[in-house]
Amino acid sequence: MTSLGILYPGHAAEDDYPRIEQLLGSDVRLTVVHTDTAEDAHRVDALLDLGSAPRLAAGVEELRLSGAEAVLWASAGGSFVHxxxxxxxxxxxxxxxxxxxASSTSFAFxxxxxxIGARRVAIGSACPDDVVALFAEFLKETGTEAVAVRGSAAVTAAEPAGWDYDGVLALARAADHPDADAVLxxxxxxxxxxxxxELEKDLAKPVLTASQVTVWEALRLTDRRVNAPRLGSLFTREPVIQA
Known part of the structure; x- marks a missing residue:
């Protein structure tokens, strides 16, 4: 059994994690601990506070006691804004x-x-343009070029949490670019x-999403590789060796 710890801010789409646990179809346990959020807002100041050390520290002890072999901060915005x-x-x-x-969703991306060998990517986010631009800058600093960046008018996490597949697909399609090797x-x-x-079929290219890469990164930290076709190309491809 491989035990992975997920620090998740507030409540929105945390039910993705037990679903992923099922789709892995392996001896992997995901323990989700919620961190406190002072304000549900897609603003830089709120995201800086979201990922502050005191807020994260409050949940780490519970994950440590759960026997987690790796810990992931499951927030992109609460990471890349730093x-x-x-x-x-x-x-x-x-x-x-x-x-x-330990790692975070930002580094997981x-x-x-x-x-998967995606040197150039397109980004589609529910966050406003100024916040998404910081993610593009973060990726650039870590070696990945964003050839297209698409933000949204959603001002809270609660809004995109209610989107159905059509809403998610619309965001991904709006963000996609012919030069992008993958959509994030x-x-x-x-x-x-x-x-x-479905997303990868409709876009005809790899799609990387937050919950997916978060779990993949946690597995990577424990030297586990799980083949799970229903979790997309990331969980089926052999790693690309880049020069």
Missing amino acids: GAQGAHEQVRALAMAAGVP AHAARE LPDTALHTAAHLT
């Missing part, structure tokens, strides 16, 4: 507190894009776990 260096310091502090390897949907508030194969 910049690449700040995000590194954030996960370093998590790892020290948990006593196990960077590593997953590299895994970085919102952990989006329900995507049930739709990954």
Whole structure:
């Protein structure tokens, strides 16, 4: 049994994680612990507070006691707004507190894009343009070029949490670009776990989503590789060796 710990901000699309646990069809257990959110808002100041050390520390002990072998901060916005260096310091502090390897959804996207050989990507997010631009900058700092960036008017996580497949697909299609090797949907508030194969079929290219890459990154930290076709190309492809 491989036990993975997920620190999830507030409540929105956390039910993606038990669904992913089922779709993995393996001896993997996902434990989700919720962190406190002072304000549900897609603003830089609110996201900086969301990923602050005191808020994350409150949930780490519970995950440590659960026997988690790796801990993931399941928030892209609560990570990339700190910049690449700040995000590194954030996960370093998590790892020290948990006593196990740690990472975040932001780094999961960077590593997953590299895994499937996606050097250029399109980003579609429910966050406003100024916030999504920070994610594009984060990816650039970590070696991935965003050739298209599409934000949304959603001001809270609660809004995209209610989107159905058509809403998620519309966001992905609006973000897609002919030069993009993959489409990235970085919102952990989006329900995507049930739709990954459909999204990739409709867009005819790999799609990386927040809950998907978060779990993949946690498995990576424990040196586990699970073949799970219903979780998209990321869980079926052999890793690409990049020069």
